[in-house]
Amino acid sequence: DEFVLFLPTGTNWMIEIVSLILKDGDPSWIRSVPIWERAPWCETIVGAFSLPDQSRPRLMSSHLPIHIFTKAFFNSKAKMIYLVRNPRDVVVSLYHYSKIAGQLKDPGKPGQFLQEFLNGEDCGGLEGRWFERIAAKIATGPLTHMLLLISRETEADLCGSVQRICEFLGRPLGEEALGSVLEHSSFQAMKANTMSNYSLLPPSLLDQRRGAFLRKGVCGDWKNYFTVAQSEAFDRVYREQMRGQPTFPWD
Numbered sequence: 001d002e003f004v005l006f007l008p009t010g011t012n013w014m015i016e017i018v019s020l021i022l023k024d025g026d027p028s029w030i031r032s033v034p035i036w037e038r039a040p041w042c043e044t045i046v047g048a049f050s051l052p053d054q055s056r057p058r059l060m061s062s063h064l065p066i067h068i069f070t071k072a073f074f075n076s077k078a079k080m081i082y083l084v085r086n087p088r089d090v091v092v093s094l095y096h097y098s099k100i101a102g103q104l105k106d107p108g109k110p111g112q113f114l115q116e117f118l119n120g121e122d123c124g125g126l127e128g129r130w131f132e133r134i135a136a137k138i139a140t141g142p143l144t145h146m147l148l149l150i151s152r153e154t155e156a157d158l159c160g161s162v163q164r165i166c167e168f169l170g171r172p173l174g175e176e177a178l179g180s181v182l183e184h185s186s187f188q189a190m191k192a193n194t195m196s197n198y199s200l201l202p203p204s205l206l207d208q209r210r211g212a213f214l215r216k217g218v219c220g221d222w223k224n225y226f227t228v229a230q231s232e233a234f235d236r237v238y239r240e241q242m243r244g245q246p247t248f249p250w251d
Helices: 011-022 028-032 045-053 087-100 110-118 130-140 151-156 158-169 175-184 187-192 228-241
Strands: 003-008 079-084 146-150
Touching: 003 011, 011 028, 011 079, 011 158, 011 175, 011 187, 079 130, 079 151, 079 158, 087 110, 087 130, 087 228, 110 228, 146 151, 146 158, 151 158, 158 175
Parallel strands: 003 079, 079 146
Antiparallel strands: none
């Protein structure tokens, strides 16, 4: 049995990519089965109970912090894809998501939401507490069954990143299949796919009348939202929280 997990950001994008890889680039699966059924969320009751019925290799999604995963996972052959995103973009993404997600509290004003994020509060649900999550991931050290991807690098070289994922999963693709994966996992393709854009969910769960779930799909959008003062405040907290930690491309 092989599980593929996606933590802690960019989950839906990775689900789409891996779904296509497992089908050798054939888009029929991603066009006929909702994304949350292709890779159930292990922290939800519905997701947890649906996993035994999944065909193998099974896909599973999660935003749970890595340090609370069961020890059995780290001793298994399960494979994990861990996508890391610039925390500044994470804040902006979470803010907009909180405005449409029925299970989350109203995010309030952007400045207030940013301060809660920097304070380490549970804003934005399970995707929050970015610094705590990254520290926990670094503490685990390198894992042979984990592929660490950086969102900015993945976006800049999607073809190379997809090939890395294929190699990691042991699923090499030919040129035509690889091209299909790239085409159908693009932001525009996902936004137009009712099985991937979450438009099938009722407004009580995700009210896309207030904003699209798939909003922009780009790195660096935080620059359009942060004031100079907010950027400086973020940088102070970031330097303090990340002191002694490895550097990332956005540093």
